[in-house]
Amino acid sequence: WIMTFLQYIVLVVFIAIGFFLGTFGWAQIIGSIRTRQNHFIIPILVWVVILGAATFAVWKWLNAYFIAYLIGIGISFFIMIGQKNIE
Numbered sequence: 001w002i003m004t005f006l007q008y009i010v011l012v013v014f015i016a017i018g019f020f021l022g023t024f025g026w027a028q029i030i031g032s033i034r035t036r037q038n039h040f041i042i043p044i045l046v047w048v049v050i051l052g053a054a055t056f057a058v059w060k061w062l063n064a065y066f067i068a069y070l071i072g073i074g075i076s077f078f079i080m081i082g083q084k085n086i087e
Contacts, residue, residue, distance in 0.1 A: 010065065011065065011068045012068075014058070014062075014065040014068040014069045014072065015068045015069070015071055015072040015075075016072060017069065017072060018058075018068070018069040018070065018071065018072025018073040018074075018075075018076070019072035019073070019075055019076045020072075020076075021050075021051070021054055021072075021073065021076075022051070022072060022073035022074075022075075022076030022077060022080075023076040023080065024047075025047040025050060025051045025076075026047075026076055026077050026080035026081075027080050027083075028043045028044075028046075028047045029043070029044050029047050029048065030080050030081065030083075032044050051073070055069070055070075055073070
């Protein structure tokens, strides 16, 4: 199983897409849970839907790169969990 250079680039792009999408999404979700301002559930629901829809789309239509996307989103999740000040 040999990957071409272009496949490696696409793999890195999907990791980056998952990372950046996850960074914004997880920051909003975790920040909303930590601060618990008025209507804190709204951003949680919005970002859960966005992350869920993006994950479903990658799984359904770009299945070959699904694991790369999950790696990116997982890395961003652990980075956001480790952050002290998310607001």
